[in-house]
Amino acid sequence: MAKIEKKLIANNKKAYHDYFLEERYEAGIALHGTEVKSLRMGKCSIKESFIRIENGEVIIYGMHISPYEKGNIFNKDPLRPKKLLMHKAEIRKLIGKITEKGYTLVPVEVYFNGSLVKVEIALARGKKLYDKRQDIAKKDMRREAERDFKVRNI
Numbered sequence: 001m002a003k004i005e006k007k008l009i010a011n012n013k014k015a016y017h018d019y020f021l022e023e024r025y026e027a028g029i030a031l032h033g034t035e036v037k038s039l040r041m042g043k044c045s046i047k048e049s050f051i052r053i054e055n056g057e058v059i060i061y062g063m064h065i066s067p068y069e070k071g072n073i074f075n076k077d078p079l080r081p082k083k084l085l086m087h088k089a090e091i092r093k094l095i096g097k098i099t100e101k102g103y104t105l106v107p108v109e110v111y112f113n114g115s116l117v118k119v120e121i122a123l124a125r126g127k128k129l130y131d132k133r134q135d136i137a138k139k140d141m142r143r144e145a146e147r148d149f150k151v152r153n154i
């Protein structure tokens with residue numbers, strides 16, 4: 001069986017900075033035609049987006065898909081809430097986890113899986129300020145080590 005290629009459209013770097021990402025799930029999105037065309041051109045942002053579960057449905061808010069230039073009257077509102085498509089058992093599991101203290105759902109990346117648009121969402125726990133400082137310190141140390149290694153090899 002041939003491996004389906006994953007083509008990244010947008011990712012959420014802020015999620016890695018602000019949260020500990022514990023479990024990841026793949027979900028489809030209910031979109032309209034002009035939105036898919038705009039995504040094929042790579043015009044999408046999930047920086048300020050968040051996910052809520054309402055009435056047993058997973059909905060993403062704040063996901064910006066730019067209007068398609070040739071779409072005229074068929075274009076939808078770029079910031080409209082979009083339904084995510086997941087299995088009921090997964091949704092029930094997520095509801096159980098979210099009711100625990102400190103957990104939330106954040107979109108991590110949007111990509112094409114073959115011809116289908118998918119969103120990778122993560123069950124996340126918020127970081128405290130000192131956690132963020134530790135991460136920044138680790139990145140700086142790694143950068144320094146890579147720089148030293150590079151200087152020695154030249």
